[in-house]
Amino acid sequence: MCGIVGVVGRGPVNQLLYDSLLLLQHRGQDAAGIATAQENHFNMFKAHGLVRDVFRTRNMRSLPGTSGIGQVRYPTAGSSISEEEAQPFYVNAPFGIMFAHNGNLTNWRELRESLFRIDRRHINTNSDSEVLLNVLAHELQSSANGVSLDDDAIFRAVASMHKRVKGAYAVVAQIAGYGLLAFRDPNGIRPLCIGRMEGEHGPEWMVASESVALEGSGFIFVRDVDPGEAIFIDLDGRMVARQCADNPQLTPCIFEYVYFARPDSLIDGVSVYDARLRMGEYLADKVARTLRLGEIDVVMPIPDSSRPAAMQLAARLDLDYREGLIKNRYVGRTFIMPGQAVRRKSVRQKLNAIGTEFKGKNVLLVDDSIVRGTTSREIVDMARAAGANKVFFASAAPPVRFPNVYGIDMPTQSELIATGRTDEEIAQTIGADALVYQDLADMQQSVRDINPRMKRFEASCFDGDYVTGDITPEYLARLGQSRGGVLEDDSPNGLQFNMGFAASDA
Numbered sequence: 001m002c003g004i005v006g007v008v009g010r011g012p013v014n015q016l017l018y019d020s021l022l023l024l025q026h027r028g029q030d031a032a033g034i035a036t037a038q039e040n041h042f043n044m045f046k047a048h049g050l051v052r053d054v055f056r057t058r059n060m061r062s063l064p065g066t067s068g069i070g071q072v073r074y075p076t077a078g079s080s081i082s083e084e085e086a087q088p089f090y091v092n093a094p095f096g097i098m099f100a101h102n103g104n105l106t107n108w109r110e111l112r113e114s115l116f117r118i119d120r121r122h123i124n125t126n127s128d129s130e131v132l133l134n135v136l137a138h139e140l141q142s143s144a145n146g147v148s149l150d151d152d153a154i155f156r157a158v159a160s161m162h163k164r165v166k167g168a169y170a171v172v173a174q175i176a177g178y179g180l181l182a183f184r185d186p187n188g189i190r191p192l193c194i195g196r197m198e199g200e201h202g203p204e205w206m207v208a209s210e211s212v213a214l215e216g217s218g219f220i221f222v223r224d225v226d227p228g229e230a231i232f233i234d235l236d237g238r239m240v241a242r243q244c245a246d247n248p249q250l251t252p253c254i255f256e257y258v259y260f261a262r263p264d265s266l267i268d269g270v271s272v273y274d275a276r277l278r279m280g281e282y283l284a285d286k287v288a289r290t291l292r293l294g295e296i297d298v299v300m301p302i303p304d305s306s307r308p309a310a311m312q313l314a315a316r317l318d319l320d321y322r323e324g325l326i327k328n329r330y331v332g333r334t335f336i337m338p339g340q341a342v343r344r345k346s347v348r349q350k351l352n353a354i355g356t357e358f359k360g361k362n363v364l365l366v367d368d369s370i371v372r373g374t375t376s377r378e379i380v381d382m383a384r385a386a387g388a389n390k391v392f393f394a395s396a397a398p399p400v401r402f403p404n405v406y407g408i409d410m411p412t413q414s415e416l417i418a419t420g421r422t423d424e425e426i427a428q429t430i431g432a433d434a435l436v437y438q439d440l441a442d443m444q445q446s447v448r449d450i451n452p453r454m455k456r457f458e459a460s461c462f463d464g465d466y467v468t469g470d471i472t473p474e475y476l477a478r479l480g481q482s483r484g485g486v487l488e489d490d491s492p493n494g495l496q497f498n499m500g501f502a503a504s505d506a
Helices: 014-023 057-061 108-117 128-144 151-164 211-215 255-260 272-290 307-317 340-350 374-385 423-430 440-448 473-482
Strands: 002-008 031-038 041-048 067-073 089-091 097-105 167-175 179-184 193-199 202-208 220-224 229-234 239-243 298-301 325-327 351-353 362-367 390-395 434-437 495-500
Touching (some): 002 097, 002 167, 067 179, 097 128, 108 128, 128 167, 151 179, 179 202, 193 211, 255 272, 255 440, 272 434, 340 374
Parallel strands (some): 362 390
Antiparallel strands (some): 002 067, 002 202, 031 041, 193 202, 229 239
C-alpha cells in the first residue's frame, strides 16, 4: 500500500508535494520521494524513512519546478532492501517519464519477460512498478509513432496498457515537456481523486490517493478518477479526461474503508468515517446476537481506526464507552512491520493500558480487523494484566483467511490467524473469553448503504474471490515462496537525481 500525489501548479510545487505526502503518511512509512519538472529537467530525491526524516532544506531546494509527483511507500512486491526501489521511478525513453504507483500487478513477471524479449526494455529492479512504467513508456512510443504526443496518443497508450496489465494500479506520471498523466485500473481497486485550486494565474490541479491530501493542501475536491479512466493535465493547466478501458467496473478494495484510509477521506463517494460508523452498527447487532450484553461492562476501541465502529457499537447497545488504551503516535504501524518478534515488541511500545478503566470489569475490545493475531493477543494480555475480569473481542471485519495480491502486505495464508481455525479456536489463540467477527455481507452493506452504486468489492482476503480472475493456487504458492525482504538500509543520504534532456527529445 502506498500514497501518491501529482501536482500541476503555477509556482514552485516542492513544498506542496511535501505537505501532501505528510497527509498521506499513513499509507506508507518505509520510503518517500518527490520528483519535480522544471523546463526540460527532472529533479528527484527519495530515501528510506518518514517524509519528515527524508527531506531536509537542501533536498527541498534541489526540487524546483511548477509540476511534480510524490510517493510514500511500503513495499509489497520486489525487494525492500534497495533504496533504488523507492519511488518515483524514471525512464528516459521515449519522452522522459517520472512515475509513481500505488497497487500491485499480478502478471508483472510475464510482463517483465515480454518487455525484455519483445519490447527490448531492461528492468533494473524487482519492482512491479518499474515494469508498469516500462509498459506505459513502450505504449506511448508506439502510440506516438516516434514523433510527438497529443491527447489522443496518450489515451491510446493507456488503453493499450490496460489490455496488457492485470492487477491493481493507481498512477501519477510526469511526461517531460507535456504534463501530468494519472490513471486508475479498470476495476478501480486502488483509490485516486482529483482536486482544483483557482490560482491568480489560472487553475492548479492535484491528483492524490485520498481526498484528505487535496483538502489539507487547499484544493477543492472535484471527483474520484473513474476505474479505467485517464486524466491528462498539460503544463498550462488544461485538463482532459477519457475512459480508456473496455469494461470498467468499480470494485474498490474494502480494506480502504476498514483500515487503510484516513477517516476524514472521501473515497468513491463514501465517507470513510461514515462507513466505519455503520460497520459499528452492524457489528453491534452481531454482538447482541452472540454475547450476553449483561456481562459487558464497558466497550473500548483499540486505537485508532476502530474508534468510530466502537463508539457506534456502544451507543447502539446502550453500553458504556471508554478509552482504556492510549496510543503512542510515534511508533509505526505494527501491521506493516516485518517479523512477529518486532510486531510483539512494538505493540507494547505503541499502546499502554489505563489500569483504572480495566480493573474488575468485563471489557469488550473492538478492533478494525484481526490479521496475524499478534497485536490482538498482546492487547488481550495487557487488558488482563491491567485487572480486567473478562475480555471479549470484536472485529469490525470478517476473518482474514486468504492472501491479498493487490497491494496489502499479508500474502501468505500461514501468517493469517484465521487460516484453518474456527472463531472459537481463534478466541482461544488470542486469549479472549469470546470473539465476534463482522459478517462479510454486513461489512459490504456498510459501504453500500452510503453509495448504493457499489455492486461489488475487492474483498479477496475475506472471501478468496480475486476480481482480476488470474489468481491460481500455483500463483499463491509462488508468492508465498518469494515473500521476504526487510528495509535494512537507513542511510540518510537518499538518492538525488537531476536529469536533463534536449527539448527535441520531448
